Amino acid sequence: MSLQSVKNDVLRVFSQNGKVGVIIIVLELVLVLCYNYVPIVNIAMNAMASLKMKMSIIYSMISTGLFMGVVPWLVDIFQGHIRPALRVRTGIFMFLCYAFVGLQTDIFYGLQSAWFGDEGVLSVVEKMLIDQLIWTPLYMSHFNYWANFIYNTGVTLPKCSTQIIKKYFQHDWLVGLIGGYIIWVPSCCVIYAMEPALQLIMMNLVGVLFVVVMATITRANGLEESRTFESMDQFELP
Numbered sequence: 001m002s003l004q005s006v007k008n009d010v011l012r013v014f015s016q017n018g019k020v021g022v023i024i025i026v027l028e029l030v031l032v033l034c035y036n037y038v039p040i041v042n043i044a045m046n047a048m049a050s051l052k053m054k055m056s057i058i059y060s061m062i063s064t065g066l067f068m069g070v071v072p073w074l075v076d077i078f079q080g081h082i083r084p085a086l087r088v089r090t091g092i093f094m095f096l097c098y099a100f101v102g103l104q105t106d107i108f109y110g111l112q113s114a115w116f117g118d119e120g121v122l123s124v125v126e127k128m129l130i131d132q133l134i135w136t137p138l139y140m141s142h143f144n145y146w147a148n149f150i151y152n153t154g155v156t157l158p159k160c161s162t163q164i165i166k167k168y169f170q171h172d173w174l175v176g177l178i179g180g181y182i183i184w185v186p187s188c189c190v191i192y193a194m195e196p197a198l199q200l201i202m203m204n205l206v207g208v209l210f211v212v213v214m215a216t217i218t219r220a221n222g223l224e225e226s227r228t229f230e231s232m233d234q235f236e237l238p
Contacts, residue, residue: 003051009171013179022184024206028190031202043111049197060200064102067204069094082121086154098207099175102200109199118196128188141177155237 034041034209052059073094076082082090108131116126145168150157185204 005191009175013175015234024183025186025190028187028202028206031205032194034192035198045198047203048201051197052197052200052210057103060102060106061099062102063200063204064105064207065097065099067098068101068207069096071100071208085096089155092153094147094151097151101143105200105203110194112192113196124189127192128185131188131192132185136180136184137177141173141180145173145176 018185031041035045036042052063070091072093073082076090077087112127112130113131116123183206191202191206194202
């Protein structure tokens with residue numbers, strides 16, 4: 001995999017994500033303004049925040065499982081990417097997988113608040129940098145990629161060849177990580193500027209888009225590998 005190929009794909013993803021990223025940031029800012037100036041939105045979001053405070057990690061797991069797991073699964077069903085025989089299995093997998101993400105995120109956000117506090121621009125910047133330069137490249141980006149890889153092969157554990165692993169580190173992971181920054185760097189700033197109880201709610205809204213993008217990036221690689229599995233007929237090729 002040549003450096004030029006990676007560069008071209010990163011630029012392509014940046015171009016694709018750039019327009020979407022602008023829309024997402026605009027919607028996030030509109031939501032923040034509505035939260036501060038539209039009473040009904042303020043009441044609704046505070047109600048969700050109160051529920052989050054009462055249910056704690058349970059709320060984080062359920063909401064993240066639904067937003068980041070079930071919604072992309074429903075999109076795939078609507079687009080005809082999942083055969084009927086696999087719908088239940090893949091749906092359960094995605095919900096459980098991203099419920100676990102909700103658990104991790106709740107703990108991570110709590111640690112960030114303890115380390116950097118919850119007020120001031122510096123606090124927001126520090127949290128964003130830790131999130132995007134340490135947490136994401138060292139762990140979360142890998143988790144998201146392989147969760148979607150397994151999902152795209154019909155919830156079959158990957159028999160990863162040397163070629164697949166090499167392609168992952170030299171191309172797919174880098175393209176997904178760098179291309180995702182155009183969405184997640186500004187989004188993280190908005191998320192961390194919110195009150196602690198509202199941060200996970202905002203993250204879930206952005207996460208819907210991110211997981212759908214990850215599913216698209218990994219689909220071609222996952223379906224290619226799935227040809228070596230006994231379950232090779234489980235998904236419709238696009």
